[in-house]
Amino acid sequence: MDTLLAILTIFTQPELLLLVGAGTFAGIYIGAIPGLSVTMAVSILISFTFSWDVYPAISLMVGIFMGGVYGGSRTAILLNIPGAPSAIATAMDGYPMAQRGEAGQAIGVTTVMSFFGGLIGILVLALAAPYVADFALTFQPRDYMLLAVLGILLVGSLSTGSLVKGIFAGALGIAIGVVGRDPLTFTERFTFDLQLMEGGISFIAVMIGMFGVSEALLQLQNVGLKAVRQKIDKIVPSFGTIRKYLPLSLQTSSIGVIIGALPGTGGDIAALMAYDHAKRITKDPAVPFGEGAMEGLVAPETANNAAVGGAFIPMMTLGIPGDAVTAIMIGALFIHGLNPGPMLMIEQPDMFWFIVGALLTANVFMLIFGLTGIRIFTRIVEMPRSVIIPLILLLSIVGAYAVNNRVSDVYWMLGFGVFGYFMRHYGYPLGPVILGVILSRLLDDNWRRAIISEREDLGRFFEGIVASPLSLTLFLAVILIFVSQTPLWTTMKKRVFRKATS
Amino acid sequence: MDPDFRGDSDHHDGTSDATPGGYTQGRRPGELGFAIILTAASLCLLYSAYGISGFTALSGPGAVPMATTFVMVVAAGIVTLRTWRLPRITTETLSRDILPPMVILFTGFLILFGLLLKPLGFVPTAALFLTLAIKVLAHRGWGYTLAVALGSLIVIWIVFRVVFTVLLPAGILPEAEVIQFFRGLLSGGAS
Numbered sequence: 001m002d003t004l005l006a007i008l009t010i011f012t013q014p015e016l017l018l019l020v021g022a023g024t025f026a027g028i029y030i031g032a033i034p035g036l037s038v039t040m041a042v043s044i045l046i047s048f049t050f051s052w053d054v055y056p057a058i059s060l061m062v063g064i065f066m067g068g069v070y071g072g073s074r075t076a077i078l079l080n081i082p083g084a085p086s087a088i089a090t091a092m093d094g095y096p097m098a099q100r101g102e103a104g105q106a107i108g109v110t111t112v113m114s115f116f117g118g119l120i121g122i123l124v125l126a127l128a129a130p131y132v133a134d135f136a137l138t139f140q141p142r143d144y145m146l147l148a149v150l151g152i153l154l155v156g157s158l159s160t161g162s163l164v165k166g167i168f169a170g171a172l173g174i175a176i177g178v179v180g181r182d183p184l185t186f187t188e189r190f191t192f193d194l195q196l197m198e199g200g201i202s203f204i205a206v207m208i209g210m211f212g213v214s215e216a217l218l219q220l221q222n223v224g225l226k227a228v229r230q231k232i233d234k235i236v237p238s239f240g241t242i243r244k245y246l247p248l249s250l251q252t253s254s255i256g257v258i259i260g261a262l263p264g265t266g267g268d269i270a271a272l273m274a275y276d277h278a279k280r281i282t283k284d285p286a287v288p289f290g291e292g293a294m295e296g297l298v299a300p301e302t303a304n305n306a307a308v309g310g311a312f313i314p315m316m317t318l319g320i321p322g323d324a325v326t327a328i329m330i331g332a333l334f335i336h337g338l339n340p341g342p343m344l345m346i347e348q349p350d351m352f353w354f355i356v357g358a359l360l361t362a363n364v365f366m367l368i369f370g371l372t373g374i375r376i377f378t379r380i381v382e383m384p385r386s387v388i389i390p391l392i393l394l395l396s397i398v399g400a401y402a403v404n405n406r407v408s409d410v411y412w413m414l415g416f417g418v419f420g421y422f423m424r425h426y427g428y429p430l431g432p433v434i435l436g437v438i439l440s441r442l443l444d445d446n447w448r449r450a451i452i453s454e455r456e457d458l459g460r461f462f463e464g465i466v467a468s469p470l471s472l473t474l475f476l477a478v479i480l481i482f483v484s485q486t487p488l489w490t491t492m493k494k495r496v497f498r499k500a501t502s
Numbered sequence: 503m504d505p506d507f508r509g510d511s512d513h514h515d516g517t518s519d520a521t522p523g524g525y526t527q528g529r530r531p532g533e534l535g536f537a538i539i540l541t542a543a544s545l546c547l548l549y550s551a552y553g554i555s556g557f558t559a560l561s562g563p564g565a566v567p568m569a570t571t572f573v574m575v576v577a578a579g580i581v582t583l584r585t586w587r588l589p590r591i592t593t594e595t596l597s598r599d600i601l602p603p604m605v606i607l608f609t610g611f612l613i614l615f616g617l618l619l620k621p622l623g624f625v626p627t628a629a630l631f632l633t634l635a636i637k638v639l640a641h642r643g644w645g646y647t648l649a650v651a652l653g654s655l656i657v658i659w660i661v662f663r664v665v666f667t668v669l670l671p672a673g674i675l676p677e678a679e680v681i682q683f684f685r686g687l688l689s690g691g692a693s
Contacts (some may be wrong), residue, residue, distance in 0.1 A: 051667050164584070168540070168577035174570040175547060182563035189554050189567055190547065213612070220604045223639050386639035387650055390632050393608070394658065397615055398624075402668040410616045418609060425600055426533045427525070440566075448561040456560050 006353030009055070010361050016059045020358055023063020024365035030064065031071025031087075032377070033388065038068030039324045040215055040392070043207035044399040046332045054336040054351075059358050061332060065325055066362035069267050069304050070114045070370060074377065077106045077297075086267030086304035089275040093289065093296030100292055108237040109294060110301045111370030113249055117302030118363040120253040121260065121309025125316075126356050128261075133317040133345035141449035142464060144318070146474035148439040148446070151263035151320050153481045155432045163481070165428045173436015176201055178444060196408055203331055203437045205400045205412040210430045211324075212396035213417025216389050218424055223385050235371055241294075248278060248295060249302040256303030260310025266323025267304035267311075274303030309359065315340055316352055319442065324431045327438045335403075529588040531596040537582040544574035604638075611635060624670035629655055 049057035072087030077094035097106040152170035180200030191197040252274035259270035278299035311322025319341035321327035400413035454460040465471040548571040554564030632651035
């Protein structure tokens with residue numbers, strides 16, 4: 001009963017409802033405008049909602065997250081430009097449909113399917129998270145440490161082809177996170193005797209720099225890109241269409257939730273895997289994949305929205321983010337004095353159920369806004385980049401400044417912006433950096449706790465890992481990711497493969 | 503499916519978020535230099551991390567920094583070697599594709615913004631920045647530029663100052679008086 005009340009908190013305060021609605025609406029447009037991303041929006045918003053209460057701040061961010069994941073599909077269909085990475089797979093079949101003049105139908109199906117996917121993700125979150133949290137209470141410090149390493153590695157290995165660059169990015173993030181005075185011994189770390197560095201580097205400055213400034217700088221190169229206008233009609237899909245794709249959407253939603261729930265992997269990977277899955281199981285599609293198959297639209301869209309709910313599972317229960325956006329959400333909760341993890345679920349279950357409620361509401365708003373207002377939408381997307389880019393930069397500066405009222409944070413942001421700009425150009429993923437910064441403290445603390453409890457003995461530490469099934473599994477997973485990237489793995493795979501064929 | 507596929511194969515496609523733009527089969531201009539700089543910087547950091555607590559204790563404050571910077575050195579070293587072996591992409595140049603003048607100009611704008619923020623205050627600095635930036639990017643007349651820049655600044659200022667209650671440096675503008683004036687208007691209307 002209390003649970004239900006907590007879920008419904010959002011309806012008892014019209015202000016919160018309004019914020020979720022506004023957030024979802026804004027999210028759809030931010031996600032849809034190429035060059036504006038959800039990660040960017042959420043990281044800039046943290047600093048603006050800094051002085052708010054926790055509930056309104058979370059409402060707004062949840063709305064933006066939900067809306068943004070969906071919004072990216074719009075431009076993927078209309079312009080062949082995914083508004084967000086999670087919509088990359090959507091463009092493969094969505095754009096051909098738009099070229100055939102079926103843009104309206106594509107958007108309609110996408111919207112309804114995103115709603116389904118989102119719903120399934122949230123349901124799984126609501127059902128699974130309490131159990132995961134109970135289970136998480138048995139975690140040892142070493143398990144947390146291993147989980148953190150695993151999360152960073154997973155982001156690095158799955159988000160791009162080059163794991164080494166991902167590992168570098170993750171380690172860099174951890175190093176950025178430890179700058180300043182060590183909270184336990186008060187030793188200075190990486191401060192280079194500068195007073196400026198003693199307080200550490202504001203992670204918000206890092207985030208806004210990496211996701212806001214570097215993105216805006218990159219977009220400077222396509223200022224002249226023109227949007228193409230498409231004719232859109234007949235949006236609301238028929239019941240028959242929806243029923244036809246329901247079995248597929250259920251499968252791809254489960255893929256989405258699972259991938260989303262893995263620490264470190266989010267909607268983009270879920271969408272690509274679901275697309276792959278749909279391609280494999282659809283024996284004879286009405287239209288070939290890549291030329292406008294409806295299945296190719298349903299699969300990634302259900303999966304990426306289901307991944308939203310999934311990504312909240314490790315975030316709420318373990319304090320380990322599921323992807324870059326949840327990493328930033330964790331940052332937001334930190335700022336509001338909350339510490340996501342199993343204890344939060346036990347001490348403040350209302351907070352968890354409130355987030356579930358906010359997600360559900362955002363999902364409904366997404367359906368409503370998705371099926372209406374297409375006309376205004378095309379207008380907003382056509383907003384010239386020559387105006388958007390300066391505005392993003394301005395917002396980034398305000399955002400970086402607002403948290404601590406320090407100009408030095410603006411320079412940190414700028415520095416990381418330029419650095420992130422080069423990282424993007426040369427194929428270094430940025431996600432692991434943010435994950436590293438957020439998880440740095442958790443990793444450091446838990447490593448030290450674990451090794452102190454084993455009396456500084458590495459041998460006993462590894463004995464502990466081998467003795468506990470959970471630690472062993474996590475440890476093996478970490479090792480496996482490493483091995484899978486070395487030449488050893490490829491030769492082994494080749495050998496096994498050759499044996500199997502001969 | 504190619505795991506490196508991220509939307510359009512052209513890196514100017516406007517995909518957003520942390521989408522890396524590197525190529526798997528070639529070396530972009532400046533990529534090797536960047537990798538070498540990263541390796542050198544990682545080495546410096548490793549030295550600095552060693553200085554925190556050395557090898558005294560596994561639970562010391564320097565243990566995790568040393569481990570991470572060591573990982574950074576190894577990873578950056580491998581990246582450098584791999585990049586070294588890749589053939590250079592001949593269709594791109596540093597000044598056109600990686601660091602065009604526009605990017606340098608805007609970085610300069612942002613540095614100036616930071617310098618002027620405290621003495622001038624937020625509103626005049628932002629007005630100056632938006633006007634210059636839009637003028638440079640849009641190639642439109644002064645009327646359009648000023649209208650868009652000042653119009654959006656007013657909206658942003660109202661949103662931040664009133665909705666988000668963010669404190670921004672007031673500088674030379676009598677911001678508090680303006681807000682007080684509007685508060686007076688509002689409360690006057692309410693009573």
